[in-house]
Amino acid sequence: MATTEADKLITSDDPNHPANLIPSLCAKFWHLGWVTGTGGGCSIRNDDKVYIAPSGVQKELMKSTDIYVLSLAAQNSTFTDRTYLRSPPCYKPSQCTPLFLAAFTKRGAGCCIHTHSQWAVLVTLLLETQGSGNEKVFEINNIEQIKGFGRGMTKSGNLGYHDTLRIPVIENTPHEEDLTEYLEAAMEEYPDTYAVLVRRHGVYVWGDNVHKAKTQCESLDYLFQLAVEMKKLGIPWTSEIARIGPDRP
Amino acid sequence: MATTEADKLITSDDPNHPANLIPSLCAKFWHLGWVTGTGGGCSIRNDDKVYIAPSGVQKELMKSTDIYVLSLAAQNSTFTDRTYLRSPPCYKPSQCTPLFLAAFTKRGAGCCIHTHSQWAVLVTLLLETQGSGNEKVFEINNIEQIKGFGRGMTKSGNLGYHDTLRIPVIENTPHEEDLTEYLEAAMEEYPDTYAVLVRRHGVYVWGDNVHKAKTQCESLDYLFQLAVEMKKLGIPWTSEIARIGPDRP
Amino acid sequence: MATTEADKLITSDDPNHPANLIPSLCAKFWHLGWVTGTGGGCSIRNDDKVYIAPSGVQKELMKSTDIYVLSLAAQNSTFTDRTYLRSPPCYKPSQCTPLFLAAFTKRGAGCCIHTHSQWAVLVTLLLETQGSGNEKVFEINNIEQIKGFGRGMTKSGNLGYHDTLRIPVIENTPHEEDLTEYLEAAMEEYPDTYAVLVRRHGVYVWGDNVHKAKTQCESLDYLFQLAVEMKKLGIPWTSEIARIGPDRP
Amino acid sequence: MATTEADKLITSDDPNHPANLIPSLCAKFWHLGWVTGTGGGCSIRNDDKVYIAPSGVQKELMKSTDIYVLSLAAQNSTFTDRTYLRSPPCYKPSQCTPLFLAAFTKRGAGCCIHTHSQWAVLVTLLLETQGSGNEKVFEINNIEQIKGFGRGMTKSGNLGYHDTLRIPVIENTPHEEDLTEYLEAAMEEYPDTYAVLVRRHGVYVWGDNVHKAKTQCESLDYLFQLAVEMKKLGIPWTSEIARIGPDRP
Numbered sequence: 002m003a004t005t006e007a008d009k010l011i012t013s014d015d016p017n018h019p020a021n022l023i024p025s026l027c028a029k030f031w032h033l034g035w036v037t038g039t040g041g042g043c044s045i046r047n048d049d050k051v052y053i054a055p056s057g058v059q060k061e062l063m064k065s066t067d068i069y070v071l072s073l074a075a076q077n078s079t080f081t082d083r084t085y086l087r088s089p090p091c092y093k094p095s096q097c098t099p100l101f102l103a104a105f106t107k108r109g110a111g112c113c114i115h116t117h118s119q120w121a122v123l124v125t126l127l128l129e130t131q132g133s134g135n136e137k138v139f140e141i142n143n144i145e146q147i148k149g150f151g152r153g154m155t156k157s158g159n160l161g162y163h164d165t166l167r168i169p170v171i172e173n174t175p176h177e178e179d180l181t182e183y184l185e186a187a188m189e190e191y192p193d194t195y196a197v198l199v200r201r202h203g204v205y206v207w208g209d210n211v212h213k214a215k216t217q218c219e220s221l222d223y224l225f226q227l228a229v230e231m232k233k234l235g236i237p238w239t240s241e242i243a244r245i246g247p248d249r250p
Numbered sequence: 251m252a253t254t255e256a257d258k259l260i261t262s263d264d265p266n267h268p269a270n271l272i273p274s275l276c277a278k279f280w281h282l283g284w285v286t287g288t289g290g291g292c293s294i295r296n297d298d299k300v301y302i303a304p305s306g307v308q309k310e311l312m313k314s315t316d317i318y319v320l321s322l323a324a325q326n327s328t329f330t331d332r333t334y335l336r337s338p339p340c341y342k343p344s345q346c347t348p349l350f351l352a353a354f355t356k357r358g359a360g361c362c363i364h365t366h367s368q369w370a371v372l373v374t375l376l377l378e379t380q381g382s383g384n385e386k387v388f389e390i391n392n393i394e395q396i397k398g399f400g401r402g403m404t405k406s407g408n409l410g411y412h413d414t415l416r417i418p419v420i421e422n423t424p425h426e427e428d429l430t431e432y433l434e435a436a437m438e439e440y441p442d443t444y445a446v447l448v449r450r451h452g453v454y455v456w457g458d459n460v461h462k463a464k465t466q467c468e469s470l471d472y473l474f475q476l477a478v479e480m481k482k483l484g485i486p487w488t489s490e491i492a493r494i495g496p497d498r499p
Numbered sequence: 500m501a502t503t504e505a506d507k508l509i510t511s512d513d514p515n516h517p518a519n520l521i522p523s524l525c526a527k528f529w530h531l532g533w534v535t536g537t538g539g540g541c542s543i544r545n546d547d548k549v550y551i552a553p554s555g556v557q558k559e560l561m562k563s564t565d566i567y568v569l570s571l572a573a574q575n576s577t578f579t580d581r582t583y584l585r586s587p588p589c590y591k592p593s594q595c596t597p598l599f600l601a602a603f604t605k606r607g608a609g610c611c612i613h614t615h616s617q618w619a620v621l622v623t624l625l626l627e628t629q630g631s632g633n634e635k636v637f638e639i640n641n642i643e644q645i646k647g648f649g650r651g652m653t654k655s656g657n658l659g660y661h662d663t664l665r666i667p668v669i670e671n672t673p674h675e676e677d678l679t680e681y682l683e684a685a686m687e688e689y690p691d692t693y694a695v696l697v698r699r700h701g702v703y704v705w706g707d708n709v710h711k712a713k714t715q716c717e718s719l720d721y722l723f724q725l726a727v728e729m730k731k732l733g734i735p736w737t738s739e740i741a742r743i744g745p746d747r748p
Numbered sequence: 749m750a751t752t753e754a755d756k757l758i759t760s761d762d763p764n765h766p767a768n769l770i771p772s773l774c775a776k777f778w779h780l781g782w783v784t785g786t787g788g789g790c791s792i793r794n795d796d797k798v799y800i801a802p803s804g805v806q807k808e809l810m811k812s813t814d815i816y817v818l819s820l821a822a823q824n825s826t827f828t829d830r831t832y833l834r835s836p837p838c839y840k841p842s843q844c845t846p847l848f849l850a851a852f853t854k855r856g857a858g859c860c861i862h863t864h865s866q867w868a869v870l871v872t873l874l875l876e877t878q879g880s881g882n883e884k885v886f887e888i889n890n891i892e893q894i895k896g897f898g899r900g901m902t903k904s905g906n907l908g909y910h911d912t913l914r915i916p917v918i919e920n921t922p923h924e925e926d927l928t929e930y931l932e933a934a935m936e937e938y939p940d941t942y943a944v945l946v947r948r949h950g951v952y953v954w955g956d957n958v959h960k961a962k963t964q965c966e967s968l969d970y971l972f973q974l975a976v977e978m979k980k981l982g983i984p985w986t987s988e989i990a991r992i993g994p995d996r997p
């Protein structure tokens with residue numbers, strides 16, 4: 002495939018085209034402290050094409066020409082064999098690639114966001130100090146912002162105020178692509194989750210489309226920050242609250 | 251009413267037209283961390299028309315064409331019967347709608363802002379740990395920023411430095427519209443308040459016009475953040491301070 | 500004086516004209532959390548003319564046409580008699596006016612900034628808990644940022660790393676203009692200070708020109724925030740540090 | 749050399765020319781709280797020319813015409829003898845100059861950033877309270893963001909997740925240029941470090957080029973902030989973590 006043909010994949014005047022949207026989202030995430038030049042990223046799937054930011058790029062300066070395009074049809078090949086439909090001239094593929102692909106192939110996600118948010122990292126560190134098996138899942142309930150999450154892939158609607166949001170935590174590995182099997186195992190164990198925390202590292206959050214992935218990531222980061230502040234103030238993350246008003250479907 | 255007629259309600263070159271102002275305010279509030287894609291919002295009343303942001307919109311990307319317009323004259327009808335003068339093509343009405351309407355009909359407000367500010371939520375959590383009835387109102391005094399609040403609908407001027415600002419707290423309900431009766435009860439009990447906190451959820455703040463609602467919301471968020479920091483440093487929210495200088499009207 | 504003549508005082512294409520600079524500075528300060536719609540402000544002196552923001556304006560939206568212009572020659576008249584060379588059509592004068600004038604007349608300042616920064620307020624609250632006379636001055640030393648301050652009006656150069664920065668604290672009064680006599684007394688007692696803290700309220704910072712007032716205000720806010728964080732971590736604000744290297748003039 | 753010839757050194761339409769890049773980077777760093785009008789800065793080396801911000805400039809307002817240009821060939825001359833190829837008309841050279849030059853001459857760096865980040869200062873203060881020789885190096889491990897750092901000038905690739913990042917701390921001196929000998933000594937003692945902390949002052953971070961210096965500075969500031977939050981929550985900065993997955997080169 003000639004370069005000019007490949008470059009058509011990332012050339013569009015539409016600000017919502019994945020090759021334009023990934024740079025604008027990453028700039029926004031950089032300002033939120035979610036990603037830096039070497040950490041975090043974002044990938045969007047459009048049918049069988051996957052658009053993905055390169056490794057080590059300055060996130061607030063990314064351009065559409067920096068974007069890789071992968072064919073999802075080729076996702077069963079091993080990592081080293083993976084074929085790119087379009088590659089930027091001077092970058093390396095992101096180590097997050099197989100993890101983004103897991104969200105697309107195992108969950109049918111349309112967008113996956115990976116942040117190194119300090120609030121996510123601190124939550125995993127706080128859980129680690131608890132030990133005794135309590136360190137493997139973050140739980141919070143009775144906070145309105147929980148309603149920003151879907152109930153799960155096989156369920157309709159969003160979580161309710163009294164529901165407990167559960168985000169599994171996997172241990173970090175020296176190489177990011179080695180996280181894939183653990184991420185997939187957590188997806189199996191928590192079939193309804195839209196996010197997986199990685200200890201001392203960050204979080205992967207996905208959604209059916211860019212809108213849902215982003216708003217779920219916003220809600221989750223809000224809850225992680227709130228949870229850290231609650232811990233500083235001695236307030237527990239889960240509680241039994243007397244119910245007021247009807248609990249309608 | 252034809253779509254083109256309805257769309258005239260949200261079409262204006264004036265940046266201060268409610269349909270333009272709500273998006274610019276919501277983008278500002280998103281940057282302040284007050285609202286997210288699924289939480290918080292803003293509504294403006296212009297005579298008997300109410301302009302209101304839809305549910306679940308990305309707050310920093312909202313457009314005038316996303317705005318609902320309601321007739322206040324129809325507000326006595328039940329929620330399911332409510333008629334919209336103008337609806338955006340691909341959104342659902344906000345669950346905050348009846349709460350915004352309460353501010354407009356019970357208080358004659360011109361603008362109502364609903365934030366999920368973490369400082370508001372943390373203040374309600376800190377009050378909750380006190381129990382014994384102290385959890386139902388936030389009180390702070392002897393802080394200059396208190397002067398950013400009006401004394402009340404039936405009184406002239408703003409609170410003074412030595413006055414105690416009191417913001418009632420209502421318990422959260424699984425469905426946001428079910429908060430309405432509790433919000434209205436708090437308005438009855440605190441006839442001079444311009445804000446009501448919702449436990450583990452956020453705050454509703456209103457004012458006679460956009461300017462007053464926004465500046466009161468700024469002052470209140472400032473005080474909530476200060477109160478959380480004061481708690482971390484062991485400083486009480488209320489105190490007896492020796493008066494200096496004349497206490498003129 | 501006809502309105503058109505008066506309006507010439509605030510009409511200029513130069514972004515550094517006081518009537519343009521005050522709005523751009525206030526917008527910047529709003530983003531830093533130093534000022535809100537009802538708190539804080541900024542005034543610039545140009546020879547015998549004083550430019551000043553009005554009361555209660557949304558600080559990030561201010562326009563040159565919102566600015567008051569005062570003649571410094573008239574400053575000896577009482578507050579009620581003060582004559583404005585130019586007044587905006589729909590605002591009230593700021594209650595900060597006599598305090599800004601004190602910086603201009605008693606210190607020959609070219610610019611005075613008043614913030615409600617939470618860090619400033621928290622520092623005054625922390626000092627208050629110490630009592631025993633220690634609450635009347637903020638002291639910090641051995642922090643590099645201290646070098647951002649001038650030694651004083653009658654001295655040349657800036658403070659050194661080992662010098663102790665001292666900012667007096669005055670008690671708040673119900674009416675901001677009543678602070679004037681206490682501010683002036685603090686200026687007398689601390690003839691070299693470029694700032695005065697107001698308990699539970701904020702800080703006034705000035706400088707020979709806009710550049711110096713702003714950079715001193717930046718340094719001071721940095722030190723207030725650092726001081727609060729130091730307190731949370733149990734680190735004292737002043738200490739004896741062994742000197743390294745030559746202590747040249 | 750005529751002024752017009754000298755000014756050619758800082759005149760370019762290329763946003764990546766050092767004279768344009770330093771102002772845009774400094775504005776960005778100002779928004780991050782890394783630099784203020786009197787603290788912090790940035791220098792870029794292009795072959796044997798060094799571009800450097802002046803002393804005391806408002807960092808978010810810097811222009812290319814504010815930039816000094818030095819010849820690296822002249823770096824062996826003493827400080828007072830240093831010759832500038834181009835000087836701005838109304839500024840003084842930065843006291844950071846000899847420290848930036850140390851990064852260029854001792855390490856072959858292409859860019860050096862100096863921040864007064866409060867997180868850097870707080871880390872040095874926390875280390876100071878430990879004493880017993882533990883105060884002379886900041887150590888952290890088992891945090892993903894550590895992978896944002898190169899292993900060292902004589903080594904290829906970046907640090908791994910289980911590696912311990914070590915940043916030496918030097919004591920502050922009354923005059924910034926007097927730090928040079930201590931900075932150079934720390935470079936000798938830690939031949940692989942890309943950064944040196946200065947107690948109660950800030951940090952110097954460099955890299956082979958602007959991209960690497962900036963992303964390393966981002967990662968380091970992230971780790972400093974995380975370290976302060978970990979301390980507040982009672983979580984140690986270093987730990988033994990069971991290894992998961994292969995530890996490949």
